[in-house]
Amino acid sequence: MDIVVACPGRLADHVSTGAAYLDAIEITVLDEADHMADLGFLPVVRRLMDLTPRQGQRLLFSATLDGGVDVLVRRFMSDPVVHSVDSSLSPVGTMTHHVLHVSASDRLPVLVDLTAAPGRTLVFTRTKRGAKTLAKRLVASGVPAVELHGNLAQNARNRNLAAFSDGTAKTLVATDIAARGIHVDDVALVIHADPPMEHKAYLHRSGRTARAGAAGTVVTLATDDQASEVRDLARKAGIRPTTTRLRAGDALLQKLAPGERTFVAPAAGAGRAAVRPRATGPPVPRSRRPVVRGRATTRGVRTSSSRSSSSRRSGSTGGGRTASAGQPGGLAAFSSRAGGRRGR
Numbered sequence: 060m061d062i063v064v065a066c067p068g069r070l071a072d073h074v075s076t077g078a079a080y081l082d083a084i085e086i087t088v089l090d091e092a093d094h095m096a097d098l099g100f101l102p103v104v105r106r107l108m109d110l111t112p113r114q115g116q117r118l119l120f121s122a123t124l125d126g127g128v129d130v131l132v133r134r135f136m137s138d139p140v141v142h143s144v145d146s147s148l149s150p151v152g153t154m155t156h157h158v159l160h161v162s163a164s165d166r167l168p169v170l171v172d173l174t175a176a177p178g179r180t181l182v183f184t185r186t187k188r189g190a191k192t193l194a195k196r197l198v199a200s201g202v203p204a205v206e207l208h209g210n211l212a213q214n215a216r217n218r219n220l221a222a223f224s225d226g227t228a229k230t231l232v233a234t235d236i237a238a239r240g241i242h243v244d245d246v247a248l249v250i251h252a253d254p255p256m257e258h259k260a261y262l263h264r265s266g267r268t269a270r271a272g273a274a275g276t277v278v279t280l281a282t283d284d285q286a287s288e289v290r291d292l293a294r295k296a297g298i299r300p301t302t303t304r305l306r307a308g309d310a311l312l313q314k315l316a317p318g319e320r321t322f323v324a325p326a327a328g329a330g331r332a333a334v335r336p337r338a339t340g341p342p343v344p345r346s347r348r349p350v351v352r353g354r355a356t357t358r359g360v361r362t363s364s365s366r367s368s369s370s371r372r373s374g375s376t377g378g379g380r381t382a383s384a385g386q387p388g389g390l391a392a393f394s395s396r397a398g399g400r401r402g403r
Contacts, residue, residue, distance in 0.1 A: 096127025176316035201322030
């Protein structure tokens with residue numbers, strides 16, 4: 060095997076069990092280096108990079124370069140070269156930023172108005188519960204919407220992303236899981252239903268629109284108690300948004316998301332969990348219920364001992380060969396030349 064793509068924690072597990080060795084690695088690539096630092100992965104990343112040969116080449120890709128990345132640069136790179144496409148704070152000429160001051164009671168009606176406009180809309184919330192709740196409320200209001208967050212299984216994420224991409228659902232309500240590495244064409248509007256915690260998250264969220272020269276609009280909703288927080292966020296992000304206080308039905312909403320509003324009646328029971336019907340009929344007498352003893356099975360029922368035995372027989376799959384795929388790329392990168400001395 061020539062290439063392994065892995066997340067740090069999983070790769071560290073395989074290394075600890077002896078299923079993977081890093082002593083012959085020639086090139087190490089760390090994608091989303093700043094995000095790794097933000098998530099607290101630097102200790103395990105450092106341990107993994109310590110296991111790679113010192114004379115190998117190291118590449119760090121990142122949309123923003125900050126102190127967390129500098130730690131890795133100083134420790135693992137000799138004579139590093141910076142390749143930068145653009146500054147992380149450079150304004151995008153085709154992107155417009157707006158802050159809408161709304162009351163708590165107007166928040167949902169404003170969101171419904173904006174998301175009911177033509178085109179794809181990406182709505183961000185801070186929490187997984189918030190994304191799930193808001194998606195349900197939009198669907199109940201007639202806006203086809205799907206959710207994307209960490210509590211969804213992978214097949215559910217793929218299904219919802221496909222629905223957003225093919226237009227079945229024109230609104231995606233997501234946590235910051237969709238702020239990086241996910242690209243969907245023609246996202247006309249990004250809405251921060253909840254202002255992000257820090258400015259880098261704002262930049263990554265907003266970057267889902269106005270891509271490849273296309274125009275895009277970014278709207279941040281803020282209540283009175285969030286006003287100072289949003290002002291500080293905009294200053295750190297290097298943007299100057301247009302700030303407006305408005306109510307539901309304001310004419311500005313039509314300018315921000317032009318076009319006729321369309322609504323779809325939600326399907327019966329939409330958003331509710333499926334309930335398995337209970338068996339009917341008289342209860343089975345205790346004396347006539349199948350009894351399982353030892354390792355014997357009755358009608359396909361297996362005892363816990365047989366399951367554990369099966370697990371022992373199957374053993375480990377030697378999963379050091381399997382890794383989760385990430386998306387390469389970034390706006391800026393560090394690279395170090397192979398064969399150079401290790402930096403102090």
